[in-house]
Amino acid sequence: MAQDFGLYSKFSPVARTSGQQTSSKRHRLVQAFIMMLVITNFIGINAYRIVQLQLFQGEYNRERADNNRIRLMPVAASRGTIYDRKGRILASNRLSRSVYLWPQEYTPTKWSELATELSLILDIPATDIINKLEATGYNSPLPVRITSNIDRSTFVALAEKASETRGVEVRTENIRHYPNGSLAAHLLGYTGEATKEELIANPKYPMGMIVGKMGIERSANSALEGVWGNRLIEVDAKGNEIQELGVENPTSGKPVTLTIDLDLQKAAEKALGNRRGAAVAINPKTGEVLAMASGPTFNPSIFAGKVTKEKWQRLQGASKPFLNRALQGYPPGSTFKAVTSVAALQSGKYSPNSKIATANSVTIGGITFNEHSGGYGLIGFRDALAYSSNTFYYKSAVKIGPEQISKWGRELGIGGSIDLKLLGLNGNHGQIPTPKEKEEIYGEGWHIADTVTMGIGQGLVLVTPLESSVMVSTIANGGYRVQPHLLASQTNTVTTKSIKTGLKPSTINTVREGLIDVVRKGTGRRLNDGSIPLSGGKTGTVELPGQADNAMYIGFAPAYNPEIAVAVAVEEGGYGSVGAAPIAKAIFDTYFGNQGK
Template sequence: MTKFLSSSTRRFDWVHSRVQKTAIRRKRKAVILMLLTALILLGGLGGRLFYVQIVQGKYYAQLAQQNRVRLISTREERGRILDRKGRILAGSKLSYLVALQPSAHKPAEWNTILSRLSKVLDITTDTLQQHLKQAANRSQWAVVVKRGINAAEVTRIKEQLSNFQGVEVRQDLMRVYPNGTLAAHVLGYVGEIDAETMKARQNQDYHFGDLIGKAGIEAAYELQLRGQQGGQQVEVNGVGQIIKKLADKPAQPGQEIQLTLDLELQKAAETALGDRVGAIVALNPNTGEVLAMASRPDFDPNLFTKRISPQAWQQLQAKQFPFVNRALQAYPPASTFKVITAIAALESGKYSANTVLDTYPYLSIGGSQIWESNRSGFGRVGFVDALAWSSNTFFSQVAVGIGASPILDWARRFGMGQNTGVELSAEEAHGFVPDPDWKQKQLKERWYAGDTINTSIGQGMMQVTPLQAAIMFAAVGNGGYRVQPFLVKKNPAISVRQQKKSLNLKPETLRVLQAGLRSVVSKGTGQALNETRLPPVSGKSGTAEDPPRPTHAWFGAYAPSDKPEIVVVAFAENAGGGGGAIAAPMVRQVMETYFKTKQSDTGMERSE
């Protein structure tokens, strides 16, 4: 029994020993496995730390700095635009904008923030993403996403700054046009700079979201009006609040631009146009100062100081090319061009001030008939009465007598077919003076007598802008000087000397022309201007064919006739009536305002 127990004990001890050894081996394996795992993890962590701190250390240090340090662009007030008497046509008002700081997050991290911001600003997330993509992903310059935000939008963002990290609400000076649509085509408008313009102006310190002049004076004088951009380097906390200003470069305000426009006269011109498509230009015939320049249809430049809504854009598109300044676009000048034909004839020496010709109901030229407006003719007339009644058959005979060359030459001497020199040259049409060489080259046809006649009465291919027509009338009124028009007020002593060029017209030519244009108003087609409320007025009407559309209506005039102070040209596009009936009353309205204002101003000066 004892022997059996001893044997059993030895067997149990052996089994127990084997179990213990197996357990120890397993523990050792587990420990080794754990050590190996720990070594691998520590090695990976160490490698990552090496990569982050050594390989990419500079990048992440810069990233941390960008998240802590921001650059905020600052701009002083854009230069004001004033009328000739110092009244504000374009200025600025205090507002707020929302901008995104691209360096605040990686691109993917913006999604949640932009989704929240989209609901506050009523801008799609895709649009906000596009604004971020415009700038480099790590750009330190903020990207403007909305201007002119209201108080409710400001409050919602500022109350939830922790949800809008990287979003900035800042004060802004927003462009404002206090008179709305008034002089819109002259002033132009501002809008956010696009990628193409950014590339073209890469050395002029523009950033995405900056405003830039897009048209009119705003574009022509962009560099003077915008001033110099400044900036601040600031330190921000975790939610983007500024806690310290690190550096500051003050912005320089834009220059003030004073125009030659008169606010009251501009209002009168736009009122006279009403809803008609067309243009009115008023000049000082002695200096070239543009006193008024109106165009219809128009637009409100205030729409573009913020991003224009799709609804507002569609309403503008429904109009007939509202951004086109029709005062600078070219049209057939009709009978207003007879001024040039008369000058060409009298200066040629082939016709004199005493020339008298028979007029007829019509003339047949090359199978075409040139009719008089009254369908019966005006009997025997000279240049004065031919201008008064706008005789087509008189000027057709004169044109055949002198040929095309003198007429085309004098048109060019008056500046037709070329820029006038006005500051809005980027928007100005040259007009067109056709000639035999052009016709042969472009149309493969020779020049006919009918072409000469059509040109002489302002039809056919001849094209003139309302501003060019105003220069023509100014030259007759001021004694034979071609003036260069200008919109920005200059030193009068310099402008008179540099802006006038003698056309060397014979005194007899000027005498006949001045008498003829006075006769137009006193007894001819321009009697709508024969008003007791006005001093003596001289002018010329025109009715231009534009088949298959209705006719254009023209009237150009200056006053007082003996010593002109103002030239006004009115043009009504496809008005469907005569220049004397439609355009002359527009000219009258502008002149009445001019002389009424002048009388009022003179009275005030005397009382003082």
């Protein structure tokens, strides 16, 4: 029975079914437990990630998501056009391509890698790119312009990179254009991106703001710059624009009209050529600057794009192309004899009929001073100017003294009596120091030789070409010192009203007739060829130690109703009648419609 019972128990269907049920239940419990662990872990990981993203990195990621989806893009305003007095364009705008980077797209480390790649394409140092990003800050939501005015080949090379790289954008915008190249560069100046200091001083400026850096571009910047606008756009993950969400249109800058005459400016610069020097033409009645040439010059358009190290070094070279020589002091030479004549006649020690004996040389203070071409005998002021007698002015200068010469030189427009702020240009005044001022400036006492050389416009005397044009205008227009200016809106206003000097009519008539005699029969006869109205003028040849003579000329025309006054200085130009007077003649020819003669 026991054996049967064992067999029964082993093969019984009831016992077998019960064991299977227990095992299956246990297996299902294990499966459920494992599934619960998996689900719990999955939920835990996601919960942790959600907590991390929302609590610890929430602000950063929300900002990041918005930045990837919505961007605020500055829209540059077009700078105002600059015109000459007849409405001809001197500076305008043209379309170009600029490269922008979006700082928030990458970490500083990643930007460092990209900067190296971009530098090879754009041909700019990687450090320049990084410096611009760092100046803006890697958290800036606005783009940073790293270069502008890229050429077609660079654009093609960059297009592929920009399409596969977030944060690199090529944008079309306006840049400054100077249709006449280097013409009037020292007057117009140039533009560039606002510096950090300029951005701080002008909180309304966006990053990449273009401002004037020199000349009229700088002095009239508030009118020319306009107001930038903004576009709010939605972009995809690659930065491609999807749709425009809003726009604030920019306000274009205002146009500015100058007193400059384009034809006269061209004539002055062409006649000056590649020589170092300057030529100025003004209206002797109003002070309007009609032309102001300085050589050598530069092309302001180069600042619309990248300025390479080589280009910058050339601009800083020995010839100093940035220097506006029209506003730099030169020893005026014999052109200054007009000032000494005025001072002598105004001093009361001489009259219009006074005569002085000239000679081959004179000895003053134990020093012998020579005449330039022999004596002229006993002559008066008109002949002294016409023939440019040195000994005449040695003697008259000593008799009236340096204080009188300095006083009347300033009254005529030299040494600080011109308001350079009206021009908005960087430059200097000339100087006619008195004995006291020499002591203050140079720490040296006055010598009789200082007075002698002052009389003929050498020694301590310095006069800018602009001052020379004002000086000769004061004599030509009847004794009114004009205020030179470049903005047409300033003409005939209180700001530029001419100042009546204390010149006596007899002084004006005597000196003016002497300057006319220079052209009639003296050293300026070349301007009396009949091609232009009779004019007045004065040549000057300045001796300088160790180099060729400087050439100088001042003049006005017509002689008795002047419409234009000129002053020319040519470094190492030789005789004034040869190196400078022909430039004045070219300007007169153009003004009076005789180009080509």
